[in-house]
Amino acid sequence: MAITAGLMKRFAACLYELLSLLAICLLCTAVFILLFGAADSGLKRLGLQVLLWLVIGAYFVRCWMKTGQTLATQAWKLKLVNKENETLNFTQAVQRYGFTTLSIGCFGLGFLWAIIDKNHLFLHDRVLNMHWVSVT
DSSP states (O other): OOEEOOHHHHHHHHHHHHHHHHHHHHHHHHHHHHHHOOOSSHHHHHHHHHHHHHHHHHHHHHHHHHTSOOHHHHHTTEEEEETTSSOOOHHHHHHHHHHHHHHHHTTTHHHHHHHHSTTOOOHHHHHHTEEEEEOO
C-alpha cells in the first residue's frame, strides 16, 4: 500500500520544481529570441508566453504519464497517481495541467487549499481525484 506524501515535502518539491522550470524557460526564451528577435511587446511577447506555457505543459504531461514523477519529485521521492494508484493517462495529465494553471492564476489558492483540506490535497488534485505518494 502506498504512503500518502506529507504536505511539507510536497511544498518543498514545488520549490525545487521552480529551479527546473527556470532552466526550461531560460533555454526556450534564448532559442525564441535567436529565431525571432526581442519579445518585448505585441505578438512576439504573446507568442513567447504561449510557447513557454506549452513547453512547460509538455514537460509535466510527459513526466506524469511516463513515471508520475518530474525531476524534482524524483529527488523528493514523490509520485503523482490517480485514484487507482496508476500513473496518469493523457487526458488526466492535460486536465491536471489545466487546473494547475488555474490554481496559479488565482494567486496560488489551489495550492494553499492543501492547508485546510482534510487530506492536505491541492485543490486541483482534490477535484481530479489524484494524490501524491511517497516512493522508496
